[in-house]
Amino acid sequence: MSGEDLSGLSLLQLFRAELASQSRALIASLLVLERDPVAAEQLEAAMRAAHSLKGAARIVDLMPAVRVAHVMEECLVAAQHGQLRLRHTHIDMLLRGVDLLGALAADAPTAGNTDIERFAETLEAAMRGTDEPVAGGEMEAEAAPLPPALSDGPQANEETPRPGIAPAGSGVANDRMLHISAQSMTRLLGLAGESLIEARRLRPFADGLQRLRRQHGAIARMLDGIRSTFPADERNGHVVQSLDAVRGALEQTRVFLGDRLAEIDAIDRRSTDLANRLYTETLESRMRPFGDGVQHYSRTVRDLSRTLGKPARLQIIGGSTGIDRDILDQLDAPLGHLLRNAIDHGLEPPEQRLTAGKPAEGTIRLEARHNAGMLQIIVADDGGGIDLDRLRAAVLNRRLITEEAVMRLSNAELLEFLFLPGFSMKPIVSDISGRGVGLDAVQVAAKQVRGQVSITTQLGEGTSFLMELPLTLSVIRTLLVEIDAEPYALPLVGITRTLRLSRDAIEQLEGRPHFEMQGRRIGLVTAHELLARGEAPLEGVELSVVVIGAGGVEYGLVVDRFLGERELVVRPLDPRLGKIQDISAAALMEDGTPVLIVDVDDLVRSADKLAGTNNLRGLRRTLSANAAMRRKRVLIVDDSLTVRELQRKLLDANGYEVEVAVDGMDGWNAARGGTYDLVVTDVDMPRMDGIELVTLIKRDPRLGTLPVMIVSYKDREEDRLRGLDAGADYYLTKGSFHDETLLHAVSDLIGPAVE
Amino acid sequence: MTDATGRASVQEAAAERLLSRPLPSGYREEWARHYAETGTRATYVDEADAERAARNRLVFRIADEWLALPAALVDEVTDPRICHSLPHRRSAYVLGIVNVRGELLVSLSLAALLGIAGSEQARDARGGSVARLVVIVGANGRVALPVDEVHGLHLFAASEVGAVPATIARSTSAFTSSVLAWRGHAVGGLDAAHLLAAIDRAIA
The missing domain is CATH 1.10.287 (Helix Hairpins)
Structure with missing residues (x-):
């Protein structure tokens, strides 16, 4: 392809784009026409689409496509003029024509001319009314003969407009959709x-x-x-x-x-x-109307119902519901699977339906709606439903669970068995045979977009699959942690819990560090080791631990620090980097700093590997080395959040363990309650000011020797003297703690954080 | 106070007079000659655009090596950003990811790629860092390259472009396709195709 004329190539691409939009409209119209062959508006629309395609094909010099589009147009014009009444055969052929055009546009040189000619002849034959297909042709149009109730045509069940087919397109058409490249979308989001x-x-x-x-x-x-x-x-x-x-x-x-x-x-x-x-x-x-992405299923359902001889129509509800493009793309396969399942296994044959007092034609409902911050997608049929007793028998028969236990299962729990890989009810029942096969794939797909699937069923009335999905893949709730002085984000869904683990609670089991959580033994791994960032410093008496993994495979991941919970917008990494082990994507923090999003599943596997090779020596060594080490504790008392945080960060970054109090009273309570090596206080504060706090501390028999530093805006000599008179060991003016002054002062008073 | 105001208005008036004075005779002709001459010497007027574009280069420095990238390759030059390293990456080339205009780009060490040692943080006269991040764009996307100093774009005259002397065994010679004369420095002209290929290899 690369050597070809570029301008010709872009023309073909243009044709493909046009074909994509025209064929969608054409299919929608044809499906309506199948039910109402004289709908003038749809005839007109279909004819115009075919005509436009013919013209476009001529421009790109795709003669076989011109031929196909031409016959289709002829057929539709004939129908428009009342010379031809469109039957299922015609619709079949016309739909096949759309497919053929697609094939021609996709792979221009190889599409066989014989196919084209055969198609043209078959359609022309059909138009002449000699319903006889070309001998031996695989273009055999009429599939299994339809039950009389249906082949009698639309008049038989001429109800009010079909909500399923037309509205899916037209409801959405109010707002014109634009194609935009993923790259420029990423750029827009970035800017x-x-x-x-x-x-x-x-x-x-x-x-x-x-x-x-x-x-x-x-x-x-x-x-x-x-x-x-x-x-x-x-x-x-x-x-x-x-x-x-x-x-x-x-x-x-x-x-x-x-x-x-x-x-x-x-x-x-x-x-x-x-x-x-x-x-x-x-x-x-990034959102796209649901109807826009699922419209093509009308065709799938129609074709499949014809093939299986089970009349069915697709009803799309909530077509304008916004859904994340990425989610919609990834749901394509599972949705198609559920729809096929619904027709194949969900719907009863038409005779049986009539006996049960239902219309011969089954209804498959495809519905999307937003509910409580989640996207719900429902695929429901009005078929026979799942026989729970038979399902129970199938579960027992496969020895998946004891008889006693199976009786205790709720219906919902029982239905969960359908999602087991390879589970089938086939050997037991024939009427819903195969139900369940492939449902595991549906569940896997749902999980991939961080969602879940559940089934509800009512015997004789139908089955409904409910997919609950996040509204978007682009925003993710995470726990931010610090590892080796850099931020990492752990998706909340992957975290069992977080805790501060005292060193005393860590035990050695077969030479590996463990701790107990709710009766379970959890192995400890440092994030440093997992991510190959050298050895963790592991300061302080407590370790920050995130418990990840599920089932029997759980690990306590030791991180340097918790930074808090954040909602992050997921950004892709440069594709050239390939998959980075333990990392799924990246994001930006509020201040624009990059942060990596951890792939928790990957991390659990990495931890497994590390534990398997008994490679956790780093943690053991540092644990024993640091056991006696204690960081100096500093209490910061200030009513300004900014000042407090600034001081806290500064001291924390230099190894001190920092606690904060919001005013003098709070500070006094904290000082009496805890053990500190230093108190740093402001002067002007509500409830109790700094001078009073210093006085109280210095008068206290137990706290009297605790060094106190005043940090204040007041820089007059008399203020300084007042502070020192009250007993402060150091008087520092604010504005100087931007530089090293505060640190030096702290270090002068109590020495470095760890000795 | 009034003195100062008075002085200022006097200076203002003088400046006004200086700037709006009539051009001395021969001034225009002199400049016209100057530009015409430059044009002749560089002979870019009648040259193919591509060739001329190839001589338009971004001149920058890593450690004590002055280098030049084809200007067409450069997307933007910006201040250094916080770089987040990538775990498990042992490659000395990939430094991590940086945020440039809301996009996360791979930051690559050109110094490591070219084998230049001793890259250091230079300061300008006011003590600010002169280090910059050069964002270049290739067929496979953008990438950010930290450099120690950027001089700016410079259109080299054809006469200033020389071949790489075979005798000079510079570590960067693998990527250098020409030597450019600039302010008494010998600037290594980096070969775009060669460099981009090496960058793609380094990232993957």
Whole structure:
């Protein structure tokens, strides 16, 4: 292909694109026409589609396709003029024509000319009314003769409009769909996310301006102070006047700055809102109407019902329900399987249905809806349902479970057996034979998109398969952890629980570290070792452990730190990287830092392998080496979350174990309740201020020797003295903890985090 | 205060006069000659666009080696980003993934690929880092290459492009298809096809 004329190639691609959209419309119309052969509107639409295809095929010089489209058009025109009444045979042939066009467009050079000619002759013969197909042709149109009730044609069951066929297309057609490449979608999402991150930077900037404004206030007060030192008789002097001028200019600056602050606040609000909306909208544009993706099943159901001699129609409900493109793609195979199952095994033969008082034609319902943050897809038939007694017998017969146990199973539990690989009721019953075969594949597919399938059935009334799926694959709830100073995200669905494990609770079993959780023994592995990141530092008395895996294979994964729960938008990794062991995808955090999403199943397997080779020595060694080690504990008391977090991060990053308290009272309670090596406190706080806290600590007989450091905005000498008088060991002004000052001060007072 | 204001307005007026003064005679002709001359010397006017484009290059530095990439290959040049390493990757080439405009790109060590040792963090006059991330785009996607310094785009004259001397056994010579003269440096002109192929191999 590569050596061919590129312009010709792109034309063929254009033709394919046109064929894709035209054939969808054509099939939809043909399916309606099968029920109502004189529907003028549909005849017109089908004819126009065939005509357009003929023209398009001529442009790309695909003569066999021109021939096919031409005969189809002739047939439809004849029907339009009333010279021909479309029968099942015609519809069959016309549908086959669409297939043929598809084959021709897909693989232009090899489509056999004989096929084309045979098709044309058969259709022309059918049009002449000599219902006789070309001898020996595999184009034999009429399959098994249909029961009289149906071949009598549409008049027999001429009901109100069929909701299943036309609306699936037309309900969706209100909003035109666009084709967009996956790559440009990824880029759009990336840019939208980036603009959100950029917008979030405005807030800290505005906060910075606010600080500047406060500093201006402080300068103003200083000037006022200077001015008040002048005796009254000098108030008109040259210096005082200059001072007043400066004071005035400063005031103007403050007002100006205030205005800008208000402005930047408004800009921040607007742009954050805008960026949020842009981001959400971009995420949502990954959604596609359900009807759009399942419309082609109408044809599948129709063809299959003809082949099996079981009249059936597909009813699509909730066609406009939004569904993630990726999920829809991955559901294609399982949905097709469920639909085939429903016709093949779900529906009874027409005679039996009539006897049971049902219409000869079965109804397969394909429904999509959003429910409680999940997407539900239902495939239901109005057939005979599953005989639970027979299912019980089949389960017993295969010795899957004891007789006593099988009687205790609820209906739902019993139906679960149908999802077992290779499970079939065949040897027991013939009427629903094969039910269950392949259902395991459906379940696997559902699990792949993080969903599940369940069955409900009512004997004599039908069976319904319910798939519950996440609304989107692109957003995932995760636990963020830190491993080797880098963030990793573990999908919440893969986590059994998280815990802080005391070192005392770790036991050695056959030389491997274990701990007990709800009566089970869980082996410990460090994430460092699993991900080949060297040895874990394993500081502190407690380990952060995530329990992963299920059934008998569970592991306690030791991570450096829990960072919290996050919803992440899943981003693909460069395909050139291939599959990275233990990693499924990547994402971005709020600040734009990349984070890797862990493939938990993979990780469990890796842990299995590591345990098998008895390679967990790293953990054992560090465990014993660090057993006696204790990190110094620091209590931070500050009413500002920002300051608190800043200090906490700074100290934590340097190995100190940090606790926080939100005001003096809280701090006093914490100090009395715990054992700390240092208290770092602010001065101005609600309930109890820092000076009082220091006083209380220093007066306490037990805590008296506990070093206390004051960190305050107040940088006047008298403030400093007040703090030190109360007993503080160190007085540090805020603004200096950005650099190493705080760390040095802490280190001076209590030494490094670990000695 | 008034003094300063007065001085400022005087300077403003002077600047105004300087900028709007009539052109001295022969000024236009002089510049026209200058550009015409440059054109002749570089002879790019009547040259095939492709050939000219090949001489338009991004000049950058890794450690003490100055190198040049075809400009057409460069998607953007940006500040260094936080790089998240990839587990189990023993390759010295792949540094990890970086976020560039919301897209996660593979960050690749050009220094390792070219075998240049001793890449260091240079600082500019104000103490800021001059290190940059060069994003290049190939047939198989984009990739981010950290470099120590980027000079910018430079259109080399045909006369400034020379062959790689056989005697110079530079470690980078495997990817260097030409030597470009630039500000007294010998800049290694990297071969696009060769480099992209090596990058694809390094990532996979």
